[in-house]
Amino acid sequence: MKEVEFAIVGGGPAGLSAAIEAARCGVKVMVFDENERPGGQLFKQIHKFFGSREHGAGIRGIDIGSQLLEDAEKYGVEVYLNAAVWGIFDGPQLGICAEHRVFRVKAKKVLLATGASENALAFSGWTLPGVIGAGAAQTMINIHRVLPGRRVLMVGSGNVGLIISYQLLQAGAQVEAVVEALPHITGYGVHASKLRRCGVPILTSHTVKEATGQERVERAIIVEVDHQFEPRPGTERDLAVDTICLAVGLTPMAELAWLAGCRIAYIPELGGHAPLHDDNMLTTAEDIYVAGDLTGIEEAHTAIEEGRVAGIAVAESLGYIDFTRAFELKQQAKDHLGALRKGPFGEKRAQAKVRMIERREHP
Amino acid sequence: MRIKNHPILGPLANKKKVMIDVDGRQIEAEENEPIAAALMAQGISVFHRTKKTGSPRGLFCGIGRCSDCFMIVDGIPNTRTCVTPVREGMKIETQHGLGQWKVDR
Numbered sequence: 001m002k003e004v005e006f007a008i009v010g011g012g013p014a015g016l017s018a019a020i021e022a023a024r025c026g027v028k029v030m031v032f033d034e035n036e037r038p039g040g041q042l043f044k045q046i047h048k049f050f051g052s053r054e055h056g057a058g059i060r061g062i063d064i065g066s067q068l069l070e071d072a073e074k075y076g077v078e079v080y081l082n083a084a085v086w087g088i089f090d091g092p093q094l095g096i097c098a099e100h101r102v103f104r105v106k107a108k109k110v111l112l113a114t115g116a117s118e119n120a121l122a123f124s125g126w127t128l129p130g131v132i133g134a135g136a137a138q139t140m141i142n143i144h145r146v147l148p149g150r151r152v153l154m155v156g157s158g159n160v161g162l163i164i165s166y167q168l169l170q171a172g173a174q175v176e177a178v179v180e181a182l183p184h185i186t187g188y189g190v191h192a193s194k195l196r197r198c199g200v201p202i203l204t205s206h207t208v209k210e211a212t213g214q215e216r217v218e219r220a221i222i223v224e225v226d227h228q229f230e231p232r233p234g235t236e237r238d239l240a241v242d243t244i245c246l247a248v249g250l251t252p253m254a255e256l257a258w259l260a261g262c263r264i265a266y267i268p269e270l271g272g273h274a275p276l277h278d279d280n281m282l283t284t285a286e287d288i289y290v291a292g293d294l295t296g297i298e299e300a301h302t303a304i305e306e307g308r309v310a311g312i313a314v315a316e317s318l319g320y321i322d323f324t325r326a327f328e329l330k331q332q333a334k335d336h337l338g339a340l341r342k343g344p345f346g347e348k349r350a351q352a353k354v355r356m357i358e359r360r361e362h363p
Numbered sequence: 364m365r366i367k368n369h370p371i372l373g374p375l376a377n378k379k380k381v382m383i384d385v386d387g388r389q390i391e392a393e394e395n396e397p398i399a400a401a402l403m404a405q406g407i408s409v410f411h412r413t414k415k416t417g418s419p420r421g422l423f424c425g426i427g428r429c430s431d432c433f434m435i436v437d438g439i440p441n442t443r444t445c446v447t448p449v450r451e452g453m454k455i456e457t458q459h460g461l462g463q464w465k466v467d468r
Contacts, residue, residue, distance in 0.1 A: 128421075130408060136423060136424055144396055170369065171366045
């Protein structure tokens with residue numbers, strides 16, 4: 001059986017950042033990712049990131065991804081692609097499937113950085129081809145350079161819905177409308193303004209009622225909703241669209257954390273069920289760490305900083321750096337996390353994270 | 364439809380082309396792109412039909428998590444076309460229901 005000091009599941013921003021920090025201290029690291037390419041969802045994020053300058057604000061996701069890959073290589077991180085981790089066992093050991101072969105890897109420490117998956121929304125006709133995740137649209141246009149449709153209805157006005165609507169415009173599609181069931185836009189004002197300047201209506205207190213079409217979406221029926229989200233009869237409107245994008249939130253991909261026996265909590269502000277962790281990103285399962293969207297839906301920068309904390313904590317626990325050095329390094333990352341979780345949007349997540357850590361200590 | 368020019372990403376890189384067979388039709392694809400992208404570039408949106416009602420399904424999540432883009436690829440059913448890259452001469456078939464194996468397992 002293959003043995004390694006530190007095995008990481010997921011080669012996105014959290015996993016790669018943890019790998020880099022640990023490898024920089026001398027830890028032997030292997031990263032396993034089921035995808036053809038590393039970088040997680042960074043390479044489809046062609047917009048400039050927010051936050052303060054020192055956290056890479058103004059830099060596009062694709063460039064952050066390239067930098068992480070360069071650093072990972074520099075410090076000798078081994079990245080295994082097309083390698084799906086299907087199980088986790090005592091030891092800890094990972095069950096891996098790659099190139100039609102199944103094998104196990106034993107590690108001293110494991111980091112789960114599996115990310116999140118998009119939520120679906122069920123309505124009449126939602127199974128028709130043309131109803132797709134907003135992230136799927138983003139993958140198609142920004143990575144594969146293929147337009148999934150010409151006339152789009154976006155469901156959801158969070159940052160994902162707003163940013164991807166704008167990127168669909170950049171790719172040459174027409175966005176007929178963004179509908180939002182809540183009475184207000186849920187993403188940043190700056191993203192909403194960009195869309196509005198392009199003439200895209202953002203309809204609050206509206207949702208999609210039905211998609212119709214023979215072999216794919218041909219029309220969408222939208223409807224106004226009241227404060228209980230009940231449709232107001234007589235307010236239906238018919239839009240000629242060939243694509244309906246769903247941007248209705250994400251859910252942490254916690255399967256491996258469940259399997260590992262990590263204690264899980266339901267925290268709505270963080271996207272649902274997520275493994276509890278301490279301020280070293282250590283779960284309740286021995287030697288199993290977590291970072292990134294798996295621990296609560298945020299964004300790439302918080303994933304990077306959480307990954308750093310985990311990587312440093314692992315290097316410390318394996319004896320590569322002493323307490324003082326580890327404390328200093330972790331504090332830098334934690335200060336960044338604090339800054340990233342400021343403001344009306346970050347505050348709720350910051351509080352939820354504090355509750356998460358408290359719940360791990362005092363169930 | 365392919366996005367030839369993009370305000371951020373620039374012009375589409377000239378990649379090597381491969382030919383794939385989709386339900387008997389020869390289609391040009393870009394080397395290494397996922398099957399789903401090649402199909403959507405040609406305007407194909409129905410990838411499989413459900414067992415019970417035969418209703419159409421196509422790309423949904425685009426990152427290998429759901430099962431809506433399943434097709435029979437080189438005789439292997441339930442292949443995730445959104446994460447499986449095209450190869451020269453690949454045979455791709457619309458899947459009906461659970462599909463059937465056309466090669467030895």
